[in-house]
Amino acid sequence: MTKKIAVFASGNGSNFQVLAKQFPIALLFSDKKSAYALERAEKLGVPSYSFELRDFADKGAYEQALVELLDQHQIDLVCLAGYMKIVGPTLLSAYEGRMINIHPAYLPEFPGAHGIEDAWHAGVVQSGVTVHWVDSGVDTGQIIKQVRVQRLPEDTLETFEARIHQAEYELYPQVVRELLGED
Numbered sequence: 001m002t003k004k005i006a007v008f009a010s011g012n013g014s015n016f017q018v019l020a021k022q023f024p025i026a027l028l029f030s031d032k033k034s035a036y037a038l039e040r041a042e043k044l045g046v047p048s049y050s051f052e053l054r055d056f057a058d059k060g061a062y063e064q065a066l067v068e069l070l071d072q073h074q075i076d077l078v079c080l081a082g083y084m085k086i087v088g089p090t091l092l093s094a095y096e097g098r099m100i101n102i103h104p105a106y107l108p109e110f111p112g113a114h115g116i117e118d119a120w121h122a123g124v125v126q127s128g129v130t131v132h133w134v135d136s137g138v139d140t141g142q143i144i145k146q147v148r149v150q151r152l153p154e155d156t157l158e159t160f161e162a163r164i165h166q167a168e169y170e171l172y173p174q175v176v177r178e179l180l181g182e183d
């Protein structure tokens with residue numbers, strides 16, 4: 001039976017779009033009602049859902065609503081794609097082992113919300129992209145696959161960032177395909 005995929009995105013949603021063009025996505029969730037990812041979902045015909053942490057009494061209640069959403073849709077694989085919240089114990093205990101994340105650096109180098117800028121400002125000659133299982137840390141889960149991206153002498157932050165994103169658009173579908181057993 002085909003596995004059902006959910007994608008979580010907080011903002012732009014370009015990685016979501018790349019996945020949606022290659023795999024049937026059962027749902028997109030955004031924790032930001034203004035996220036551009038939601039507009040992409042509409043254009044792509046992917047059902048989308050959005051609610052915000054501030055709509056709930058606490059993070060546990062927010063994540064319980066997420067678990068119910070995922071359970072209702074019988075989701076097998078959750079792909080975090082620019083979901084800028086730390087996954088808490090409620091969601092993790094329900095979906096650990098079924099949740100992956102993409103990070104725009106070569107973990108364990110440069111975890112956190114600014115992986116590209118942090119690598120750039122550190123003056124690295126290479127950075128990369130990582131897909132990993134989600135655990136309770138910030139970008140600390142077991143690494144599934146990663147690729148290196150060189151910083152070229154003529155790079156600006158913008159061109160470097162664009163190549164990192166391009167590497168994400170190649171790596172994430174590759175990993176999802178492998179996890180679906182389709183490669």
Ligand code: GAR
Nearest residue numbers: 011012013014015082102103104112
């Ligand atoms: C991506 O570069 C993703 O790797 C990063 O946010 C961006 C989202 O872009 N995630 C993290 O930094 C997580 N620590 P997108 O919304 O256009 O896919």
